[in-house]
Amino acid sequence: MASGTTWTFRKPSIIPGFGLAFGFTLTYLSLIVLIPLAALVLMTASLGWPEFWRIASDPRTLAALRLSFGASLAAAGINAVFGLIVAWVLVRYDFPGRRLLDAFVDLPFALPTAVAGIALTALYAPNGWIGSLLAPLGIKVAYTPAGIVIALIFIGLPFVVRTLQPVMEEIDREVEEAAATLGASRFLTFRRIILPTLLPPLLTGFALALARAVGEYGSVIFIAGNIPFVSEIAPLLIVVRLTEFNYPAATAVATLMLLISFALLLAINLIQAWSRRRFGNV
Amino acid sequence: MYNDAIAPPLPMTLRPATTERRWVRWALIGVAVLFLLIFLLMPLVIVFFEAFSRGAGYFLESITEKDALAAIRLTLIVAAISVPANLVFGVAAAWAIAKFEFKGKSFLITLIDLPFSVSPVTSGLIYVLIFGAQGWLGPTLQEHGIQIIFAVPGIVLATIFVTFPFVARELIPIMQEQGTRDEEAALSLGASGWRTFFRVTLPNIKWALLYGVLLCNARAMGEFGAVSVVSGKIRGQTNTMPLHVEILYNEYLGVAAFAVASLLALLAMITLAAKTGLEWRYADEIAAQRKH
Amino acid sequence: MEAAFADATFPTVIEPDPPAPRQWSRGVPVDVTIEHVVKAFAETPALHDVSLKIEAGELVALLGPSGSGKTTLLRVLAGLEFPTSGRVLFGGEDALGLSVQERHIGFVFQSYALFKSMKVFDNIAFGLTARPARTRPSRAKIRDRVLELLDLVQLTGLENRYPTQLSGGQRQRVALARALAIEPRILLLDEPFGALDAKVRRDLRRWLREIHEQTGHTTVFVTHDQEEAVELADRIVVLNRGKIEQIGSPDEIYDRPASPFVASFIGESSALPVRIEDGRLFLDDRPIEIGATGKDGPRTLVFRPHDVELPGARPGGIAGRIIAERRHGASRRLDVEIGMRRHRIEIDVPANHPRSNKGDRVSVLPTRWWLFDA
Numbered sequence: 001m002a003s004g005t006t007w008t009f010r011k012p013s014i015i016p017g018f019g020l021a022f023g024f025t026l027t028y029l030s031l032i033v034l035i036p037l038a039a040l041v042l043m044t045a046s047l048g049w050p051e052f053w054r055i056a057s058d059p060r061t062l063a064a065l066r067l068s069f070g071a072s073l074a075a076a077g078i079n080a081v082f083g084l085i086v087a088w089v090l091v092r093y094d095f096p097g098r099r100l101l102d103a104f105v106d107l108p109f110a111l112p113t114a115v116a117g118i119a120l121t122a123l124y125a126p127n128g129w130i131g132s133l134l135a136p137l138g139i140k141v142a143y144t145p146a147g148i149v150i151a152l153i154f155i156g157l158p159f160v161v162r163t164l165q166p167v168m169e170e171i172d173r174e175v176e177e178a179a180a181t182l183g184a185s186r187f188l189t190f191r192r193i194i195l196p197t198l199l200p201p202l203l204t205g206f207a208l209a210l211a212r213a214v215g216e217y218g219s220v221i222f223i224a225g226n227i228p229f230v231s232e233i234a235p236l237l238i239v240v241r242l243t244e245f246n247y248p249a250a251t252a253v254a255t256l257m258l259l260i261s262f263a264l265l266l267a268i269n270l271i272q273a274w275s276r277r278r279f280g281n282v
Numbered sequence: 283m284y285n286d287a288i289a290p291p292l293p294m295t296l297r298p299a300t301t302e303r304r305w306v307r308w309a310l311i312g313v314a315v316l317f318l319l320i321f322l323l324m325p326l327v328i329v330f331f332e333a334f335s336r337g338a339g340y341f342l343e344s345i346t347e348k349d350a351l352a353a354i355r356l357t358l359i360v361a362a363i364s365v366p367a368n369l370v371f372g373v374a375a376a377w378a379i380a381k382f383e384f385k386g387k388s389f390l391i392t393l394i395d396l397p398f399s400v401s402p403v404t405s406g407l408i409y410v411l412i413f414g415a416q417g418w419l420g421p422t423l424q425e426h427g428i429q430i431i432f433a434v435p436g437i438v439l440a441t442i443f444v445t446f447p448f449v450a451r452e453l454i455p456i457m458q459e460q461g462t463r464d465e466e467a468a469l470s471l472g473a474s475g476w477r478t479f480f481r482v483t484l485p486n487i488k489w490a491l492l493y494g495v496l497l498c499n500a501r502a503m504g505e506f507g508a509v510s511v512v513s514g515k516i517r518g519q520t521n522t523m524p525l526h527v528e529i530l531y532n533e534y535l536g537v538a539a540f541a542v543a544s545l546l547a548l549l550a551m552i553t554l555a556a557k558t559g560l561e562w563r564y565a566d567e568i569a570a571q572r573k574h
Numbered sequence: 575m576e577a578a579f580a581d582a583t584f585p586t587v588i589e590p591d592p593p594a595p596r597q598w599s600r601g602v603p604v605d606v607t608i609e610h611v612v613k614a615f616a617e618t619p620a621l622h623d624v625s626l627k628i629e630a631g632e633l634v635a636l637l638g639p640s641g642s643g644k645t646t647l648l649r650v651l652a653g654l655e656f657p658t659s660g661r662v663l664f665g666g667e668d669a670l671g672l673s674v675q676e677r678h679i680g681f682v683f684q685s686y687a688l689f690k691s692m693k694v695f696d697n698i699a700f701g702l703t704a705r706p707a708r709t710r711p712s713r714a715k716i717r718d719r720v721l722e723l724l725d726l727v728q729l730t731g732l733e734n735r736y737p738t739q740l741s742g743g744q745r746q747r748v749a750l751a752r753a754l755a756i757e758p759r760i761l762l763l764d765e766p767f768g769a770l771d772a773k774v775r776r777d778l779r780r781w782l783r784e785i786h787e788q789t790g791h792t793t794v795f796v797t798h799d800q801e802e803a804v805e806l807a808d809r810i811v812v813l814n815r816g817k818i819e820q821i822g823s824p825d826e827i828y829d830r831p832a833s834p835f836v837a838s839f840i841g842e843s844s845a846l847p848v849r850i851e852d853g854r855l856f857l858d859d860r861p862i863e864i865g866a867t868g869k870d871g872p873r874t875l876v877f878r879p880h881d882v883e884l885p886g887a888r889p890g891g892i893a894g895r896i897i898a899e900r901r902h903g904a905s906r907r908l909d910v911e912i913g914m915r916r917h918r919i920e921i922d923v924p925a926n927h928p929r930s931n932k933g934d935r936v937s938v939l940p941t942r943w944w945l946f947d948a
Contacts, residue, residue: 010384015465016475021378025390028371032442033396036408039418043411082317089314093307101315103558107322109497110550110557112504113402114524115543118531119325122332122540129328130320154321173300174687177654178749180299180674181681182701182756186306192700196691215401218506218524222531235403239511242407247416254404261399278691278736299654299674 037258044255047248055252060228061237065256068234071145072213075152076160080206083160084198090161091168105161108154113218120151121223143225148233151219156209163205164198171197200275204268211264215257329547332540344541352518353526353542356434360509360522361502364441368498372449373491377483380457381465391454397446405443406511409436432514437522440508445498452494453487456567460486489564493557500553504546603792604665604759605630611650611660613816618655619643622816628794630665633786635803636796638813639839644796647813648762651794653677664759680753680791684765686745688737694748695733698723701756723751726785743774750782754789763795767802779806800840804828812836834946837876844919846892846912847948848875855945858913863890864940872948877940879907880922884936891937894919896930910936 010018044052055061090102108116124131124141131142141147171194179189217235225231232240234257241250297303302310334341344350375394379387397405413430414420423430430436464486468478484491506524513520515529523546530539606628613621621643628634636644649655651662653674662669669677689697696703702716711719724730727747737745746766753761766782767775783806786793797803803810804824812819812827812835820832831837834845848857850873855866862875885891894910897918901907905922908930912919921938930936 010382013382013462014469015381015462016469017479018378018382018384021374022382022384025371025375025378028374029390029393032439032446034393036412036443037396037400039411040404040408082313085310086314086317089311092301093311095311099562101318103554103561104318104322106554106557107326107550110500110504110553111326112506112524112543112546112550114506114527115329115504115546115550116325118527118536118539118543119329122328122536123324129324150321154325157321172685172687174683174685175689176300177674178681178683178687178752179689179700179704181652181654181677181679182704182752183675183678184700184704185675186302188704192704193689193691211399215399215404216507217401217403217510222528235401235507238401238403238407242410242511245416247411250407251411254401254407257401258404261401265399 040251040254040258043247043251047252051248052252052255055249056256058249060232061234061249061253061256063229064232064234064237064253067145067148067230067232068214068257069260071148071152071233072210072216074149075156075213076206076210078149078153079156079160079209080202083157083205083209084164084202086157087161087164087168091165105158108156108158113155113216114222116154116219117151117222120147120154120219124150124223142223143231145224145231147223147225148220148231151223152213152216155216155219156213159208159212160202160205163201163208167198167201200271200278203271207264207268207271211261211268214260214264326547326551329540329544332537333544335540336537340537341541341544344538345545347538349517349521350526350538350542353521353523354545356437356519356521357503357523359434360438360441361499363438364445364502365495365499367442368445368449369491369495371446372451372453372494375450376453376457376487377479379454380460381462394447394450397443400443402444402505402507403511405508406440409439409443409512431512432516432520434520436512437509437520440512441502441505444505444508445501448498448501449491449494452490452497456487456490457483487567489560489567493560496553496556496560500550503549602759603630603790605632606651606760606792606794607661607663607666608647608651609661609663611647611657611662613643613646613650613655614658618646618649620816621646621650621657624660624813624816624818626811626818626821628792630792631790633783633793633806633808634795635807635810636794636813637798637800637803637810637840639798641815642813643816644798644813645764646816648764648794648796651760652679652681652762654681678756678759680756680758680761682746682749682753682761682763682766684768686737686749688745688748688752690737692736693733694724694729694735694737694740695720697737697748698733698752698755700752719755720751723755726754726788727751728781742770743778746770746778750785754791758791761791761793763793765796765798767797767799775802782806804840810840812839814839831876831944834874834876837878837944841878842920843876843878844921846875846917846919848873848945849948857892858915860893860913861890862892862939864943866943866945868945874946874948875940875943876946877943879920880905881942882921882938882940884923885939886937888937891939892919893935893937896934896936897932899930899932901925908936910938 047055086105090098090105121142122128124134124147126132126135126140126142128142134141139146141150175193176189179193180186184192215235217233217239220233221236224233224236226236234253238250238253238257241247241253301307333344345354375390378384379390410431411417412419413423413436415424415431417431420431430439464482465478468482469475473481503522504524505522506528509522510525510528513522513525515521515525517529521529523542527539527543527546530536530542606626608624608626608628611621611624619641624643624647636647638644646655650657651669653669653672653676657670664677689700692700698720699716702711702719705711710716720733721730724733727750729744729747729751732740732744737748740748750763750766767778770778779802795806804827807824809821809823810827811821814835820827820836822830827836827840831840831843834843837843838845846857848855848862850856850866850868850870852870853867855862855864855873855875857875866875892912894912896908897911898909899906902922904925906925906927908921908923910919910921911917919938
């Protein structure tokens with residue numbers, strides 16, 4: 001641990017148990033998370049660049065990634081708009097059932113994805129409650145990419161709402177009053193004062209919903225139709241390759257997705273660092 | 283918030299400067315409620331609707347059928363192993379992180395959060411790569427007759443991975459906020475380390491701990507993607523409830539699938555109710571971090 | 575917007591201001607009449623039948639303890655709160671029918687309420703850029719106005735800072751410049767110096783007085799600090815529990831308090847429960863010979879610590895026992911306990927007065943005092 005007197009790993013403390021707690025944490029973390037993830041990376045590395053590139057640039061891989069990203073972006077975008085409205089309504093207005101509705105927003109966190117998947121499919125199938133309303137209009141949702149977007153909206157909504165709410169609650173009412181005394185209409189106040197304040201959490205929520213949606217599997221596969229090149233998402237492609245015992249392909253796609261996730265995670269952290277610098281405490 | 287019930291009637295068009303016109307307010311409430319009803323409530327309702335669409339008898343039959351019971355039993359076993367495992371880990375990690383100052387702490391927190399940013403399918407895949415028949419340790423394990431993938435241990439491992447951060451995440455912020463004063467006081471009075479933990483620290487964090495366990499359990503019982511990759515889906519043996527739902531659904535036994543799904547939906551509702559109850563009552567004692 | 579302002583080639587043609595949409599001209603200070611304003615209990619401290627007339631260009635302080643309703647009254651003037659009943663007139667026109675936006679007032683919040691996502695320049699320009707296109711001044715004109723205001727509040731050169739990069743006193747001045755930018759008819763300030771340290775407060779106080787003299791706005795400010803009110807205001811309105819206790823110049827308030835509350839809130843004072851019997855003043859059963867007369871009945875005798883003399887053995891003084899002694903500015907302060915019911919009063923004696931011991935007897939005779947009906 002500590003080597004010499006100039007550099008110490010940890011500050012001294014009279015509280016016991018650091019060795020045990022820290023040691024256990026590291027061991028458990030390594031066994032469950034770090035070593036298995038390292039295995040994935042090593043396995044990919046052992047493929048060699050040409051092989052990796054061949055799998056990554058395979059049309060079916062590209063189609064799956066494009067679909068996963070396109071659908072996730074669409075869903076996160078829709079969630080950003082409606083999540084903003086939902087969060088605003090829950091924070092700002094008082095109406096009967098508000099607290100219940102607020103609690104209900106967490107449903108996608110609690111409901112198993114497979115259950116959500118079959119429920120959404122039943123709703124949007126051509127003979128389902130919603131599907132049968134859309135069918136006469138010529139709109140097909142289940143078993144099409146539109147269905148994927150619906151499932152990803154369900155999965156991602158709480159991320160946007162729960163990221164926005166605490167920031168909204170902390171908005172200083174006096175700032176809004178100040179804008180009003182200066183002659184600004186309510187809409188102008190929202191556009192020029194409130195929205196810029198909400199932009200960082202909105203972006204963070206958007207990115208969290210996006211990250212979750214890109215990797216989502218359970219709720220999507222029931223409603224997607226799963227036709228290669230049309231409605232086959234990237235996580236499903238991993239499973240397909242795995243059932244074909246094509247481990248290198250499964251590994252390569254998984255690594256690609258992992259890299260994408262990390263890029264999103266980095267983006268989230270950058271947004272938060274930027275917003276802390278920019279909007280620090282007045 | 284402006285309260286119409288107490289405040290005087292305003293001159294026609296006047297309203298507090300920090301709220302919108304009445305029609306804008308009601309329009310926004312309408313949009314939000316409609317959105318939540320369509321995207322959240324209807325999926326939940328249809329689960330129960332479909333589950334009972336052939337009557338209570340069929341429902342009971344579906345959930346007491348042999349394979350369904352096996353799936354329920356396995357789901358409970360998996361949760362009974364993985365939740366306590368992550369509970370112990372969560373407490374240890376939070377103790378090390380919150381009560382001590384050491385280098386690389388924020389990096390450690392990032393690592394603990396890592397499983398949240400990994401696709402469930404990938405979470406299963408990594409264990410297949412290690413323990414599978416073609417994996418690194420697969421041949422060795424086979425020689426000794428140990429099976430992990432397509433067996434219960436693999437399911438438990440995958441479940442532990444996807445639920446890894448839940449407890450730690452709830453505990454770290456609240457324990458950091460509480461600091462070390464209480465523990466130092468107890469220690470200075472001669473209490474042992476363990477005694478200090480059980481008598482001082484644990485009562486301080488019990489609601490946050492319960493909260494984390496609740497979320498961890500909901501995810502553990504409901505996990506689908508990671509488990510489906512490692513389970514092999516052998517009926518009666520390696521089928522958890524979500525996997526059983528999938529199999530029934532794919533066999534066009536929709537109503538039976540919804541019957542089993544309704545049990546999971548019920549679990550979700552109980553989780554939500556308990557979670558909300560905890561938030562309303564112990565808001566301060568549960569870390570302010572609301573996203574998962 | 576910033577880019578446009580930074581553009582040096584931007585034409586500096588000054589357009590004539592379009593005619594104002596209301597009958598009064600913008601920026602001309604107006605008088606304010608408050609008639610029987612009642613604010614029933616809601617989330618804010620209540621107001622009970624408050625009437626007040628403020629002259630155009632006057633600088634008025636609303637002074638009172640917390641919960642006295644002073645901020646509520648200020649917010650009623652601004653249109654941020656709505657009274658239950660009563661009238662508010664700006665220059666003879668009904669103001670209650672106007673929204674906040676239409677009242678055209680400048681409001682400086684205690685927390686400053688600056689727009690964090692905007693630079694100082696855009697903060698100050700906000701009220702002008704927020705106007706509808708029809709009445710909005712040209713960019714060049716807005717720029718001139720903002721720079722002029724920055725000069726007035728002595729923040730020239732800081733226009734590109736964000737509010738987080740300013741000190742408390744600087745933020746306060748940005749808030750004031752922002753409120754002045756719209757050429758308000760009335761300037762309202764809520765505890766303008768509340769969050770600043772003592773030295774900055776004193777500097778800003780003097781500076782605000784100067785700005786008021788330069789700009790001549792009808793100005794109302796809320797404070798709980800009597801020193802601030804006395805030093806800054808033309809007139810002080812003392813509020814307590816939603817009612818006006820007294821309105822007057824600082825001299826009037828200090829020298830002729832209308833109630834024991836005013837006497838104790840502005841300056842220091844001691845109060846004793848006394849009564850008049852047969853034209854003589856009594857504390858318990860001892861007469862106090864200060865020449866007070868009036869109808870028989872209970873009264874409250876109020877006097878300031880320095881308005882006393884120690885008559886020594888001469889009868890007619892208020893006899894008590896010294897229980898504490900301490901240095902108080904230029905003089906020495908004695909805490910004195912009076913009579914059986916242990917009333918406590920404070921008196922000042924010269925610093926060179928012989929030191930006394932705890933328990934020493936002393937006789938006190940107020941030289942200036944007020945009698946209020948109890």
